[in-house]
Amino acid sequence: MAISDDDLDRLGRCVELARTALDDGDEPFGSILVDAAGQTLFEDRNRVSGGDATQHPEFAIARWAAANLMPAERAGATVYTSGEHCPMCAAAHAWVGLGRIAYATSSAQLTQWLAEWGAPPPPVATLPINAVAPGVVVDGPAPAYADTMKSLYETKFRA
Numbered sequence: 001m002a003i004s005d006d007d008l009d010r011l012g013r014c015v016e017l018a019r020t021a022l023d024d025g026d027e028p029f030g031s032i033l034v035d036a037a038g039q040t041l042f043e044d045r046n047r048v049s050g051g052d053a054t055q056h057p058e059f060a061i062a063r064w065a066a067a068n069l070m071p072a073e074r075a076g077a078t079v080y081t082s083g084e085h086c087p088m089c090a091a092a093h094a095w096v097g098l099g100r101i102a103y104a105t106s107s108a109q110l111t112q113w114l115a116e117w118g119a120p121p122p123p124v125a126t127l128p129i130n131a132v133a134p135g136v137v138v139d140g141p142a143p144a145y146a147d148t149m150k151s152l153y154e155t156k157f158r159a
């Protein structure tokens with residue numbers, strides 16, 4: 001499945017959430033959960049500034065879905081995210097049986113940009129989602145958001 005215009009709109013919301021996170025001192029990542037009918041059910045953004053580095057929005061979405069959706073609803077839902085799920089979040093997504101993922105920028109792009117800026121790599125390997133969760137349908141990146149996301153990342157991560 002390719003990235004559609006509706007997908008781009010939803011990824012745009014994720015980028016807005018990433019910017020909000022950055023403005024609040026968190027890392028620039030945002031994500032939303034959309035049901036099979038196209039309704040946004042839940043949205044969140046990175047919240048690591050309090051000292052808990054596991055406060056990723058994709059993890060929050062997996063927990064929200066497990067608490068609030070039946071398994072069939074989870075499978076029919078799509079998670080949109082500004083940056084590709086890390087292995088922790090990819091695992092959580094698969095464990096709770098969520099459906100498709102669409103992302104604006106990939107872990108490979110972030111890894112390359114961090115190296116370009118001389119920033120330290122994350123403590124967890126930047127594996128593609130399908131290396132962790134092989135059954136999940138994944139689409140991305142969306143080149144339309146590459147420059148915007150790179151700029152948000154640069155503000156946060158460039159030494």
Ligand SMILES: [Zn+2]
Pocket residue numbers: 056058059085086087088089090
């Ligand atoms: Zn994560």
